[in-house]
Amino acid sequence: MINHAVILSAGLGTRFLPYTKAVPKPMLPIIDTPTLEYIIKEALECNIKNIIVVVGHNADVIKKHFSKNDYLDYSKITQDLKEKLYFSDNVKIEFVTQHILNGTASAILSAQESLRNNDFLVMNADELFIKHHEYEKCPSKQLIEVFNNSGCNVIGAQRVSKADASKLGVIVGKTLDEKTTQLIKIIEKPNIVDIKDPLVNLGRYVVKNNIFEYLKNVKANKNGEFALTDALVDCAKHEQVLCYDFIGKRYDIGNKLSYMQAFFDISMKDKQFGKDFQDYVFNYVNKINKL
Numbered sequence: 001m002i003n004h005a006v007i008l009s010a011g012l013g014t015r016f017l018p019y020t021k022a023v024p025k026p027m028l029p030i031i032d033t034p035t036l037e038y039i040i041k042e043a044l045e046c047n048i049k050n051i052i053v054v055v056g057h058n059a060d061v062i063k064k065h066f067s068k069n070d071y072l073d074y075s076k077i078t079q080d081l082k083e084k085l086y087f088s089d090n091v092k093i094e095f096v097t098q099h100i101l102n103g104t105a106s107a108i109l110s111a112q113e114s115l116r117n118n119d120f121l122v123m124n125a126d127e128l129f130i131k132h133h134e135y136e137k138c139p140s141k142q143l144i145e146v147f148n149n150s151g152c153n154v155i156g157a158q159r160v161s162k163a164d165a166s167k168l169g170v171i172v173g174k175t176l177d178e179k180t181t182q183l184i185k186i187i188e189k190p191n192i193v194d195i196k197d198p199l200v201n202l203g204r205y206v207v208k209n210n211i212f213e214y215l216k217n218v219k220a221n222k223n224g225e226f227a228l229t230d231a232l233v234d235c236a237k238h239e240q241v242l243c244y245d246f247i248g249k250r251y252d253i254g255n256k257l258s259y260m261q262a263f264f265d266i267s268m269k270d271k272q273f274g275k276d277f278q279d280y281v282f283n284y285v286n287k288i289n290k291l
Contacts, residue, residue: 002144002206003050004118005043006111009036009125010056010098015254024058026125027065028253030263031270033084034065035253039125044091046141048121051093052114054107059095066093103225105215117209119147122228124203128262129248139204139248146180146244147206153235155183156204157243158250165198166190169229171243183241186229188221201229201243202250211235 013025026036036053043051055062094114098107108122121140129139137145139156147154157171169188173181186201187194205228214231221227232241251262267277 002046002119002121002147003048004115004120005046005048005051005123005140006108006115006120007036007039007043007051007053007123007125008104008107008203009039009062010054010101010107011126011254012056012101013254015256022058024055024062025254026055027061028259030266031273035128035262036062036125037065038128039123040091040093042129042138042140043121043123045138046121046144049091050118051091052111053093053095054098054110055095056098056101059097063095103221104228105218105226105231108228109212109215112212115209119206119208122205122207126252126254127203128251128253129204130251130262130265131248136247139202139246140206142246142248143204143206143244146242150240150242152239153208153211153232153241154206155229155232155241155243156202157181157199157245158202159197159199159245162192162195162198165195165200166192168200168202170195170197171199171201173243176242179245181243181245183232183236183243185233185236199243199245204246205232207232 009024009026011025013020016025016028019028026039027034029035030038040051053062096110096114098110100106104122104124121144123140131138143154143156146152155171160168167189169186170190171181171183171186173184175181181199211228211231214234215226215228218226218231218234221230235241249265251265252258253262268274268281270277
């Protein structure tokens with residue numbers, strides 16, 4: 001049973017300067033909601049009630065967002081807004097600091113004491129996933145089901161274009177079925193001509209607590225960082241690690257264009273303003289086409 005989630009949100013966000021000079025990147029808003037809140041709500045959809053957020057600099061802004069604001073006049077706030085403000089009241093959110101920003105392995109090691117001996121979900125706060133349909137399960141829930149059924153560590157994966165795969169980590173493994181691959185290795189940012197199957201690892205993982213044995217011994221990569229994926233590759237030499245091709249549209253919140261696309265797509269579906277926004281966009285496109 002997965003009852004804990006570790007959310008990796010300690011990055012500096014240099015690609016979003018000057019905004020991130022004062023405000024942490026996980027607080028980038030989509031309409032009126034920080035991207036980090038979307039990630040936490042995905043964990044809640046999996047019935048996870050213990051959430052550990054690994055933070056870096058300017059963490060006070062993040063902590064304040066998930067705390068009660070004593071300056072608000074609650075008599076003037078609608079019940080709907082109160083529910084949005086305090087959706088996390090029944091959830092334990094703990095913040096731990098990654099003092100040296102040297103990779104995802106180090107970030108997760110920062111949370112080891114809080115996790116105790118529990119297995120857990122790992123979520124990269126830079127990667128936002130939106131369901132195509134309301135009835136679909138979120139990516140984390142899909143991976144947790146694979147984990148529960150197999151007892152194996154599970155890496156979230158998707159097939160993308162070869163051009164996109166050349167910028168990410170390409171999975172090399174043994175195909176078990178249409179959705180599942182047994183991990184052998186991960187090749188980071190390979191040459192596009194060398195890519196046979198553009199199956200890439202993305203920012204969701206479900207891991208057993210024994211992953212810490214590998215995290216502590218992982219070697220620094222060519223960028224000087226210690227990566228969770230390298231620990232999982234080491235683990236795969238001793239036990240089965242599965243890569244599951246899950247359903248869900250991915251947005252890279254660390255990328256300006258992808259962030260803009262996420263903002264646009266979510267705005268188009270907004271329950272309150274979506275219809276008006278759609279009308280605005282369609283009218284704008286029609287005007288451009290007439291020029």
